[in-house]
Structures are given as C-alpha cells and as structure tokens.
Amino acid sequence: xxxxxxxxxxxxxxxxxxxxxxxxxxxxxxxxxxxxxxxxxxxxxxxxxxxxxxxxxxxxxxxxxxx
Numbered sequence: 001x002x003x004x005x006x007x008x009x010x011x012x013x014x015x016x017x018x019x020x021x022x023x024x025x026x027x028x029x030x031x032x033x034x035x036x037x038x039x040x041x042x043x044x045x046x047x048x049x050x051x052x053x054x055x056x057x058x059x060x061x062x063x064x065x066x067x
Contacts, residue, residue: 021062 013024053067 012027012029014027015025016023051067053065056064056066058064
C-alpha cells in the first residue's frame with residue numbers, strides 16, 4: 001500500500017472553546033520529527049497561499065474574520 005499526504009510545518013493547531021469561542025494554540029507536532037516520513041527531495045514542491053481576511057465587530061461586540 002502507498003499513501004501520500006501534504007507535509008506542512010504550520011497549520012496544525014489545538015483548539016479549545018472558551019466562553020463559546022474557539023481559541024487556537026500552536027501544536028508543535030514536528031518538534032521531535034516524524035518517524036513515518038521518508039524525505040524525497042526530488043519530489044519537493046513549494047505551495048504558496050494567498051488572499052486576505054478582514055476583521056469585523058458584529059452587533060454583539062464579537063470579533064469576526066471574513067475572507
């Protein structure tokens with residue numbers, strides 16, 4: 001069996017709900033390496049992200065982000 005996945009350093013986070021709001025904390029999941037990875041430098045691809053978000057305050061005073 002062969003499986004493929006995206007390998008990325010950032011983007012994984014742990015989350016909790018505080019006062020009904022999602023709160024993210026970084027999850028340093030690669031701090032000790034990953035025993036399941038086999039580096040294949042000949043297949044490395046750089047993936048770029050773009051776009052923007054806007055911060056808004058809703059009618060209840062909560063901060064909301066719109067992308």
